[in-house]
Amino acid sequence: MPRPRTPVDDAEIRRLYTEDRLSMRAIAARFGCSDRVIRRRLADSAIPGRHTWTLPKDAKNRVTGPANLHEHHHRRLTTDARYRRRFRRKLQATYSAGTRKPLRAPIEYRRRNGDVCRLRGGFEVHFARWLDDNCLRWSYEPRSFLLSDGRRFTPDFWVDGWQTYVEVKGQRRQDTDDKLRMMASEFPDAPVRLMLRRDLQNLGIPIRLLHCRPPSVVRFDDHL
Secondary structure, eight states: OOOOOOOOOHHHHHHHHHTSOOOHHHHHHHHTSOHHHHHHHHHHTTOOOOOTTOOOTTOSSOOOSHHHHHHHHHHHHHHOHHHHHHHHHHHHHHTTTSSSOOOOOOEEEEOTTSOEEEESSHHHHHHHHHHHHTTOOEEESOOOEEOTTSOEEOOSEEETTTTEEEEEOSSOOHHHHHHHHHHHHHOTTSOEEEEOHHHHHHTTOOHHHHTSOOOSEEETTOOO
């Protein structure tokens, strides 16, 4: 026997979605209609949809602020493979126009002294391990420089033994070259050294490691 349908009130839909933070599926179950109807009514009211990883107020693992939401999101990224795949697909769809490079979850690198550093890519992890293996003191993204064109440049590493900043890239890029030229002219007291894939190979890092992304958590003595 079909379930009786409740008249769909646009004002009530907006209140349930924006104030009570119910999902479209929960609102559709309340009115006895499909979630497509709810999605269409919200679109007609110019109400944007929420991201799939935004938690409702009545969620079991409730978060109460932006900081806690960020911590919850990072914890899910590092522990839940299914959540991580869904997040990456969402980013690929968001940045499919090519205006911005898709983001990746950070990699937790546990240093020799026990500190945990969140690095952005696999090349940075391999370079950090090489620095630790050679007992070179370093810090990750210690300073950001404001360039004359309004852009910011944040070198990846500061290496004390070399007294220079190091920017790690897989291959040479035009925007990176432009920033390095501006850094050399505007901040001559802050030298920056560009490390490409071939430079990492010259340091003795096996090429097989440079062709795969490390796991989400890496220790300095892990065998990758």
